[in-house]
Amino acid sequence: MSLVKIAGLHKHFGSNHVLKGIDLEIAEGEVVAIIGRSGSGKSTLLRTINGLESIDDGEIVVDGATLHAGDKDLRPLRLKVGMVFQQFNLFPHLTAGENVMLAPTVVKKTPRAEAMEIARKMMAKVGLAEKFDSYPDQLSGGQQQRVAIARALAMNPRVLLCDEITSALDPELVNEVLSVVKQLAAEGMTLVMVTHEMRFAREVGDKLVFMYQGRVHEAGPPRELFANPQTEELASFVGSIN
C-alpha cells in the first residue's frame, strides 16, 4: 500500500504543458530522488504534492488526503506533507526556536509549553539545540537549512519534500544538511527530493525518478539506473554530470 499516489497528473503554465501525465507511487519509508535537467518539470512535480502548484488534471493522494484539480481546501493535504526549500525561507523576525514552534501553536493549537518541547526536540535532532534563541541572520546557510528541516518536522508530516535543499549552500556546508537528511532516511522518514547531489541519491535513495520533458522517463533503483540507463536521455544526463 503506497503512502503517496500520483495518477494522471497534468499541469500547464499558460500554453506550456509542463507535466504530461505523471504516475508515481511512493511507499512508506521510501526515499525518492527526482532528477532531470532544468525545465524537465521536477520541481513543479514536487510542488504539486503539497498544493503549492495547482494541478489541471489527475489525482494526488497522500495517506488518505486527496487533491484534485480546482480543490480549494489544501489544509488536510498540507498537514500530511512537509517541505524544505532551496532558499530556507525561515521567518526572519522569529528566532530559530520560534520558527519551529509557530505552525504547531498556530495551526495545531498545541499549547505553548508542549510546542516548545517539540521544538527543542526537533532542534536537537538537527544538531542545533544551542541555537534555539538565535535569529536566522545569525546562522550560517547550513544551519538555517537544518532549522528549516526542524520546522517542517515539528508538524509531524508523513512525507517530507526537499526542493534542491543544498543548491544554495556553500560546498563545505552541504554535508551537514545531507547528513541530517540521511539520518531521517535511516529513521524511516518518507522523503521525496529534487536534487543535483547524484552521489547522495545513489547512496541514500531507494528510488530514482528521471524526469524528461514533463514525463517520468525512467524510474527504478538508483544503482541500476546509474549503472545501466535504459534510455539515451538518461545516459546523456548521467554522462553530463559525472
Place this chain on the structure above:
Amino acid sequence: MAYQFEFTPVFEHADLLLKGAGFTLALTVTGAVLGIGLGIVGAICRAWQLKPFNWLFGAYVEVIRNTPFLVQLFFIFFGLPSLGVKMGEWEAAVLAMVINLGAYSTEIIRAGIIATPRGQLEAAASLAMSRAETFRHVVLRPALQKVWPALTSQVIIVMLGSAVCSQIATEELTFAANFIQSRSFRAFETYFVTTAIYFALAVLLRQVLMALGRRFVIGRPA
C-alpha cells in the same frame, strides 16, 4: 529704531501654550493609532484585492492624497452638518486626521506587505497555515519593520499638519498661539516660541516612535 524683543507677554500665557501642545499631542496620538489601524485594514484589502473593498480603499486613497487637508477638515466640520452629521471641533479634528493618515498609511503599509518575499508565503503555506494566520504571524511584522521609518515620518507630517485644526477652533497649539498673538500683538515672539515647541514635539515624537518601533515592531535585541 530697532525692534525691541519682548517675550514676557508670551510667557505669561505659558499655560495656554502647554495646554495647546498637550492637545496637539493628544490629537496626534489618537489620530496615529486609529489612522495606522485603518491603514492596516486598507492595506490588507488592497494587497489581497478583496472586492469590493480594494476598490473602495483605492478610491479613498486617491481622494485623500489629492486634496488639501484643510479642505478635508472643513468638509467634515462645516459640510457634513448639512447632511445632519454634526460633531464638535475635537471630534472633527480627530476624524480628519484619522482619515488623512489612514489613506497615506494604507499605501505605505501596502508597500511593506507586497514586498514580502514569495518564499515566506510558500513556507507558511507548506506548514498548513491559512491566509489569515500567515498574514498575522509571517507577513505583518516584517512588513511594518520595513515601512516603520516611513510611517514615523507620516505621523510627524500629520502632527505638524494638525496646526490647521485651529481653523475650526480646536484648541491645539496653533490656536493657542493665534490667541496669544491677538492679545499681545507680539507676532514674532509668539510664533518663534510656537515654532520651537513644534520643533521639540516633532523631535520628541520621532524619538518615541523609533523607540517603540525597536521595542515592538522589530522586537529583538540589537
